Amino acid sequence: MSTRESHCILLGDARLRSEVVVDDRKVVRAALGGDEEAFADLVRRYSGGLHRAVAQIVLDDEEAWDVVQMAFIKAWQRLDRYNPRWSFSTWLYRIGTNLAIDLVRSRSSRQKAHRAGNEHQLRLVGGIEETTTRLEHGEVDGILRDLVRFLTPQQRSAFIMREIEDFETAEVAEILGCSAATVRNHVFQARKTLRREIQSRFPEFVPEDQKGQK
Amino acid sequence: MSCEVYRELLPAYLDESLDEVRRTGFRSHLRSCVGCREFAIGEEPTLVFSLAGTGDPSPDRIEDCVTAVVAGIHQERLERRLRGSRRPWLAAAAAVVLAILAASMWWLKSDDGVSSPTLQANDQGVEISSPVATEEIPSATEPPPRVEVEMIQEEVRVYQYAIGDNGTTGAVFIVNPAMEL
Numbered sequence: 092m093s094t095r096e097s098h099c100i101l102l103g104d105a106r107l108r109s110e111v112v113v114d115d116r117k118v119v120r121a122a123l124g125g126d127e128e129a130f131a132d133l134v135r136r137y138s139g140g141l142h143r144a145v146a147q148i149v150l151d152d153e154e155a156w157d158v159v160q161m162a163f164i165k166a167w168q169r170l171d172r173y174n175p176r177w178s179f180s181t182w183l184y185r186i187g188t189n190l191a192i193d194l195v196r197s198r199s200s201r202q203k204a205h206r207a208g209n210e211h212q213l214r215l216v217g218g219i220e221e222t223t224t225r226l227e228h229g230e231v232d233g234i235l236r237d238l239v240r241f242l243t244p245q246q247r248s249a250f251i252m253r254e255i256e257d258f259e260t261a262e263v264a265e266i267l268g269c270s271a272a273t274v275r276n277h278v279f280q281a282r283k284t285l286r287r288e289i290q291s292r293f294p295e296f297v298p299e300d301q302k303g304q305k
Numbered sequence: 306m307s308c309e310v311y312r313e314l315l316p317a318y319l320d321e322s323l324d325e326v327r328r329t330g331f332r333s334h335l336r337s338c339v340g341c342r343e344f345a346i347g348e349e350p351t352l353v354f355s356l357a358g359t360g361d362p363s364p365d366r367i368e369d370c371v372t373a374v375v376a377g378i379h380q381e382r383l384e385r386r387l388r389g390s391r392r393p394w395l396a397a398a399a400a401v402v403l404a405i406l407a408a409s410m411w412w413l414k415s416d417d418g419v420s421s422p423t424l425q426a427n428d429q430g431v432e433i434s435s436p437v438a439t440e441e442i443p444s445a446t447e448p449p450p451r452v453e454v455e456m457i458q459e460e461v462r463v464y465q466y467a468i469g470d471n472g473t474t475g476a477v478f479i480v481n482p483a484m485e486l
Contacts, residue, residue, distance in 0.1 A: 127375060127378060130374075130375075130378070131371050131374070131375055134367075134370060134371045134374050135367055135368075135371055138362075138367055138370045138371070138374075139361040139362050139367055140361075142362055142370075143358050143360075143361075143362075144358075147358075156366075156369075156370060159370060160370060160373045160374055160377060163370075163374040163377075164374060164377040164378060164381065167374075167377075167378050167381070168381060231353060231354060231356040231357045232357050232358065232360065234353070234354075235354050235357045235358075251358075254354055254355075254357075255354065255357050255358035256358065257329060257332060259325045260321065260325075275321045278321065279321075282319075282349075282351050285350075285351045285354075286349070286350055286351050289350045289351065289353070290350070293350075296346060296350045296353055
């Protein structure tokens, strides 16, 4: 692929994203007028992504669906407070993430995480090239879920939003209600912890020359 | 952009110093190019998670969620409508009317020389709680019962006092503002 083609694709992605944001605002206006079907379209558009992110925070698929539903209902109740300066998804993820973090804090997270860790006893064999080409997306999700329990709720949220959901730093800062520098720090700390855990639990992903390093 | 260029972007990606457009391009390349992914994971093992989060829930699960959310919205609307239909002033007016009726009945009965009336007006929304004391019947020459109405948030309380020979008899009505009138 030529540089120009690649650049066009990148610009295309950015344009597509801004078109989605504009369309979201139209749908939000319709929903504000009481159009439930318009709001249902927003649920169809964002519930999958929000569930993916929330499930990695609460470490439980079913609880994650409950959080997603609560987040949408809360969003509907507060739709008149939505600030169009931010995309609807940013605002929605903020509500969902806060609910998820509250849930993690309110329950005995250690016990839940322990159970989730036991559910996923994934061990892979072979070198890096063999393993990552064989890896199914679901398996990587399982490994991530197994390891994020070592992160604080904020680190977990920042890492998921930034590295999995592809939010911009400014958007993650808005979602978590902190500064961009804090987001970068959360992601940095999360990466450091995950690297350490990968080295001890999944050494097949660590190059030979890095094994044993902390 | 060639794989070499993407590989050169790796340190900037890890430093969080790439602009967002390049960052998005880098991530999408990492997802699609096995060679660059192997290289990147070799440099930074946590980049194995570039493959995470690409699976979407089934359409049925999404529709279940839509149904649950719409049901939640209907429930919320219903609750809001019920809250809106509560009219404390109406409940207060009803309480006053009830109190006056009760006082009149009491007055008429005591005029006829009937024994002490017992307030039984315990309908759906009206409760009679804890009479302060139950004493003898006030005679017709005694002053009429005194009625006081107090509103505490949405709750309306009606106090009725009558002075008898041996002290004061009191009754309090608590009116439920959610009562349909």
